[in-house]
Amino acid sequence: MKKILLIFSVILFVIGCSSKSENRGEISKKIEVLSTRKVKKSLKDGDTVLIDTRSYDEYNGWDIKEMGIQGHISGAYNLPASSLKHEDIEASFERKGITKNNKIILYGEDTSMAEILSDKGYDVYVYEAGVKEWNKKKYPIEKLPRYESLVPVSWVKRLIEGEEVPEYDGRPVKVINAGWGEKGKFHKSGHIPGSYYVHTGWFEEGPLWNRVSDKEIKTELEKLGITKETLVIVYGDDPMPAARFAIICRYAGVEDVRLINGGWKAWQEAGYPTEVGIEYSQPVDDFGMKVPGNPDIIIDLPEAEKYLKSKKSDLVSIRSWKEYIGKTSGYDYIKPRGRIRGDKWGMGGSDPWHLEDYRADYGTYMRPYNEILKMWDDLQIDTDKNIAFYCGTGWRASEVLFYAYAMGFDKVSLYDGGWKEWSENPETEDKILKGEPENLNEEKY
The missing domain is CATH 3.40.250.10 (Rhodanese-like domain)
Structure with missing residues (x-):
């Protein structure tokens, strides 16, 4: 009888612990929890990736929980745990350039994706002390410059x-x-x-x-x-x-x-x-x-031409690839197809009504700014130059311009007329190109 009671008590204890772990989102025993010292040491390895699982806003710099922390651990990626119900983790990782060759360290209040990643074959760890401890030790913290x-x-x-x-x-x-x-x-x-x-x-x-x-x-x-x-x-x-x-x-x-x-x-x-x-x-x-x-934030066609001629300026197209190479104009009210001679392609989205390349993995949030900077670097877009963004008629370019301002850039503007004005103006309608460029973003005006 005593043995039965003892077994029953153990079962209740195990169930209670299991429930407690689930409710608090505690970390599975198979996931190793790293100390601040070990995290710092791991980050010296170029294959280690740190992922902030907090919200996009906290990552940007908002101290929503009033913890005295503005931003994220320097170099960390952002993948909010709340986005798991909306987005395939592997698709998000592919977009960020994270592979199974990386050592992944998660931090944030909710690191429940650790077990999911482990089951998928990723080498994953948890930094439980997180950005609060990191900040306390005065280690580098970053934020969106104009969060x-x-x-x-x-x-x-x-x-x-x-x-x-x-x-x-x-x-x-x-x-x-x-x-x-x-x-x-x-x-x-x-x-x-x-x-x-x-x-x-x-x-x-x-x-x-x-x-x-x-x-x-x-x-x-x-x-x-x-x-x-x-x-x-x-x-x-x-x-x-x-x-x-x-x-x-x-x-x-x-x-x-x-x-x-x-x-x-x-x-x-x-x-x-x-x-x-x-x-x-x-x-x-x-x-x-x-x-x-604030007149300099918007330029018109004469200024756009000057940008194309200057070595200190760039005109950047925020349009889909099909629009850029001239397969489609993208609009039923724009007939000409192609791109402005000498511009640079800054990516955009799948069509004129979407801007996936500048949006976060889920919803209508700004894409984490370090990913945008990496994208621009890969496209040879020099942010030290004067940059004017354009699209079809101004909506997409306006969104990217606002993000560029939030990222701390001041020499940025909108070419208001965009592709419609340029392609339909008698003075510039012949200064366009079609087809895939031989060397992307190296064409001359």
């Missing part, structure tokens, strides 16, 4: 609810939901509480879809209640139109313009409150300065 320009949904929620938040100086705030559609149908069906709708067609016009006149930009911003001193926080179903409006605001002279990382989808997934319907902002009498206050 505050790309805000988390949690920060926005606290701000609009009247809480005290970091990286905010108390100025008036306008949260803007930007997209295409005069009547704002998608905004009416659901949006962040208190946000106002912007139709990008109020700020750009056909047939070239360049920005409207400076006078019209000023008038439209005043209608929205925006002055140069307003904190403008922009989001949307898609980051492209949001970034397009954000760049227009910066061009006009708005001092503080930010994008919500992940946009509307991130807000919904966080389970935050939403509103329906549409309200219009109280207008202001004056924007507060002459527009444009």
Whole structure:
């Protein structure tokens, strides 16, 4: 009888421990936990890869958990544990250039992917002390240089609810939901509480879809209640139109313009409150300065030609490969196909409506910036030069421009007219190329 009770007690203890381990996400015994000293030693080996499993925002530099940490361990990749339900780990690793020849060290509050990787044949370890211990020892920490320009949904929620938040100086705030559609149908069906709708067609016009006149930009911003001193926080179903409006605001002279990382989808997934319907902002009498206050952020066709002729500047195409080599124009309202002679290809996405090469593994978040820098380096895009991004009519290039600004680059701009203007202008329509380049990004104007 005593033996039976003893066995029963052991079973209960084992079940209890198993439940405790699962609930806390504790690390399996088959996964080795490394000390800070061992991690530091391992990183001297060129085959060792460190992966931060925290959110994109924490990786960028937001101290969401108020631990006194801004950023990530120097050189670490970012693969949030929360993305596991959305993304195949192996596909993500392939994109990052990580193989089974690498020694993988995970850190973050949730390292549950360690066992998954181990089962798939990866050599994986866990650094349980993580960035908190690393920071405490004053070892190198990195962050997105202007991380505050790309805000988390949690920060926005606290701000609009009247809480005290970091990286905010108390100025008036306008949260803007930007997209295409005069009547704002998608905004009416659901949006962040208190946000106002912007139709990008109020700020750009056909047939070239360049920005409207400076006078019209000023008038439209005043209608929205925006002055140069307003904190403008922009989001949307898609980051492209949001970034397009954000760049227009910066061009006009708005001092503080930010994008919500992940946009509307991130807000919904966080389970935050939403509103329906549409309200219009109280207008202001004056924007507060002459527009444009920041003219260099957008260039036009004459400047684009100068960029192509200068050894200190580059014109970078943010378009799909099929568009770039002239297999398709990408648009039903653009007939010419090809690329601008002498430009460089900066990648983009699968078509004009997607920008996978600049998005994170899941959703509408910015791709971790060190991956973008590596991509540009591989493409021989020199970030020490003056760079103007272009696409078909400005949306994709605006998003990449905003990310470049967040990465700390100041000599960056948007060629507003893009492929449509260049290919349809009598002075430049013959200065185009088609077919695959013999040497990518080495063609001359």
